[in-house]
Amino acid sequence: MTEILKDGFRLAKWSSGELLIVESKRLSECVVYCNENRIPWLIISPYHGYTLSDIDFLRECRHVTRIHIQECSADLSGLYSLPLLSWLSVIFQHKLDFSRMPSLTDLSTDWNLRIDDGLLASKGLARLWLRGYKPKGQNLQRIEALTILDDLHIVLSPISTTLGLENVPRIRRLGLSYCRNLTDIKSLKELPVLEELELDHCKRIADLTFLRELKHMRKVIMSDCGSISSLGFIKQLRHLEFFSFVQTTVLDGDMTPLFGLRYAGFRNNRSYSHTREHVKQVIETRTGGNSLYPKPAS
Secondary structure, three states: OEEEEEOOEEEEEEOOEEEEEOOHHHHHHHHHHHHHOOOOEEEEOHHHOOOOOEOHHHHHOOOOOEEEEOOOOOEOHHHHHOOOOOEEEEOOOOOOOHHHOOOOOEEEEEOOHHHHHHHHOOOOOOEEEEEOOOOOOOOOHHHHHOOOOOEEEEEOOOOOEOOOHHHOOOOOEEEEEOOOOOOEOHHHHHOOOOOEEEEEOOOOOOOOHHHHHOOOOOEEEEEOOEEEOOOHHHHHOOOOOEEEOOOEEEOOOOOHHHHHOOEEEOOOOOOOOOOHHHHHHHHHHHHOOOOOOOOOOO
């Protein structure tokens, strides 16, 4: 995050836009500036100068649609006064009732039992980044209540299976990170439009052969996921362009299935048939330079 000064106010510059940093010592000025310039995106953070015990000032900024809140002990109920709030990041422990945010479509949050019912009643969510999810059944069956999810990322969860996701058919992007007990993800083959899959530090997954059935897959990342027997399934994924398997070992060592992609990322291994550099060269030649590798700075 890059911080800039604009009209005497601090803003955070992200790739997706500029966020007004709300400072409690000049709160009235921030509110006026926000309203006069119709700024839609705010940062509320004790690390950036917000120290009040509530965020009730939001009742005066009803046009705001996006809010990023960092570790905060304030009363957050002021969020309920924003009828247009569609994007929210609250990655810390809290007790918000998301069902009281009818316009919310994009949410990043830590999980706890107090927010569970409200979270699963948020039928408008299209994207969810959820850390620390601990369902009783160690599966994702309760997530199926979020029927229009398009993008789901589960982080640091004790789930053992993705059972339940087969009933969320709109998912196009799925991430599973640090799910150390996860062994069964076969339900993913029932996701008809899944295009991107990221597995990170999920070393106990027993069977990945079903991946060949995911015909719309364009991008797969498998970071530090133990080992896979072969890359042969890639040949059956005609839309696959990007495959990265850093710190995941391919047991048969055959790297030739990667030649048909536009990007392949992995660490060199003496047992592999080709090096990362050789694979890149083959891809660059085949695509005429139209690969997905980063272009060198000019």
